[in-house]
Amino acid sequence: MSEQTSDRAAGERPRNVVVVGAGMAGVQTVVALRERGFTGPVTLIGAEPHQPYDRPPLSKAVLLGTAEDSAFDVDFEALDITLRLGLDVTGLRAAAHELDTRDGPVPYDVLVIATGAEPVGLPGADGVPGVHLLRTLDDAARLRPVLERQHDVVVVGAGWIGAEFTTAARAAGCAVTVVEAAGRPLAGTLPAEVAEPMAAWYAESGAELLTGTRVARVEPGAVHLTDGQTVPAGAVVVVGIGARPATGWLAGSGIALGPDGSVTADGSLRTSLPDVHAVGDCASFPSARYGERLLVHHWDNALQGPRTVAAVIADGLPRTYDPVPYFWSEQFGRFVQYAGHHAGADTLLRRGDPADPGWTVCWLRQGVLVALLAVSRPRDLAQGRRLIEAGARMDPERVADPSVPLKSATS
Template sequence: MSEQTQETAPSDARRVVVAGAGMAGVQTAVALREQGFTGPVTLIGAEPHQPYDRPPLSKAVLLGKAEDSAFDVDFEDLDIELRLGCEVLGLRPADRVLDTEAGPVPYDVLVIATGAEPVRLPGAEGVPGVHLLRTLDDAARLRPLLAEKHDVVVVGAGWIGAEFATAAREAGCVVTVVEAAGLPLAQALPAEVAAPMARWYADAGVELRTHTRVRSVEPGAVLLDDGTRLPAGAVVVGIGARPATGWLTGSGIELGEQGEVVADHRLRTSAPSVYAVGDCASFPSLRYGGRLLVHHWDNALQGPRTVAANILGEAAGGEPAVYDPVPYFWSEQFGRFVQYAGHHADADRTVWRGDPADQAWTVCWLRDGRLVALLAVGRPRDLAQGRRLIEAGTPLDPDLAADPARPLKSAAR
């Protein structure tokens, strides 16, 4: 902490415990210090590694361009106690106790930031050669397989599947992607938007098999439902993720339909002095008129600032900080930089900027004449301008917005 922060920060005897040492947990602890909290802060992580960022796992770490992606945070200097290799097991809100492998941990304020866990392929658990890509250890196990240029089968053509296929092709592997839906990213994007992206696989030398399910996995091979047997030195499963909240069973914390912690507009849970942030929590969005569950890096970066502000505000009696972001994420796949901002589910008009057969294009979603979401492929300026337009709720002229030669902001009415 800086000398100025130490001199001006109010004293606070409350003990804040953060369960989860990923992006959301780390940023919560850091934000508390940045906003002037001087009480004890304990950060608990299930993995033994120094807390690290996840996006590089499917890129630089996987390809051996970096050994790890540890956060550049001096926890000792910030007086943040780290307890690593310590899994959380349960919660007793009435006693204000978090149960862990190492024993009970009392708290005055608890922040749940345990993130999400990958969905596993039924019947494939314990089969040699089947991998997930969620942790640093996962990337470490996969890296030598790519270096040896094994044949790779990727199950799932979502964001992680596409990113891993990109890295595997860069490493020189023969890659086949198996997808149960008819298009990649079928759960995330409308068919008309996902369809042009399907061509990227063939252009990169990746075989994409859609409308195809895995019947079984055996050492060295994947058997498909049509009887095809694919050789596989490695099988990587990327069929989604779900909130890592099983440990909250029986705690009384309200969970949603997808198992996520149900938080309010201040990211408070149903239990007193317990907050939830990041991939494990949903929150109500006034901007979009519904509850959002966002499994992306930016949400885990932004939400902690709201949590920290509200923890400090509890004692100071300040105005509540409301969390209502414009969701944002990005993906690097097949030589393209793909960015998305907003939430398009309730859009009533789609506007294209550019030809999706080209290397760079953008699709905009409008509702009642206002931009609510956009997907930009190789057009970062569109994304930056569009995000600001969404935040401001600015009406757009759809005809002007459709001209890719014009700055998107010039379409504002």
């Protein structure tokens, strides 16, 4: 067996599976294990004291007070899952098959790392009153009164979550200024010709978008920018300047990490250590479909990957994980969906005018559809996602005609 063959031979005592991380990826892993008939002990460890919860509603219903929380509808007791919440895991000793925690060592036979990602903070802003992140349920709880009191808000970062938070803050009646270091929203995610039309969405909502400038310093009540402007701020919300895999606790464990800090899993989501798997935002994996290693920080990856991990653990056989990445964002009255991976594409085709309420962009590589962004065109997304999965070759002229269903635009 290779070093990455992680499961022990059949016929031994039931293996003790420990999952570190109680977000979507961790919860779906323990549920999938039981669904596949795994009967051994399963423990789910979470650093937060709350019942495991879903994160997307934090920037929407939870933030606006239309929902108190977003706990997963999972009966862990009925599934015979041991929950250990409010417990930080500080290290991994692979030779001993043990985790280090403040409550003492936690032994495992099989380990699943599902610790997700952590947001990048604003340099020099730690401890400054009124500076917030939006990653956890507690973060959302601290921000809810800010919106209720209609404070002037400065949002740092015009990424996906920055747009969602801005949408919520404007809906609550807050004056919002968004500061983005790049020259356009979503600069690290989408090419200029796709992202630039989205800048107008901020103005439509009544928010002010300042691009090409950074935060120089923050003081109570004000944000000073590198271009000399000073923006009044009852609160500063840092939501869009990046996230990194939450893997610092693995230092010294011997587990292989990539330059981006991700656990470098193989095609079956097994790590470089025996009996250790990794899934979700903390793990990168090789994609034969796209010919490169992918690190996907999105909800759907945390939903799909655990099924592969559970199958490998329960069946003891390798399985290939090579999804078409997918995510969505609700912002400024629009439903934005993306499927695929457009790096390496050689052709960009528009379906519709970005000034219209709904439009789509398609990316082809050597005539094959590899990615698609749909703005309020869910049918394009649904059909396009299936075409990407099938590796469909497309007729560019028909793809560019928004009146032609994508499923009818194959060549």
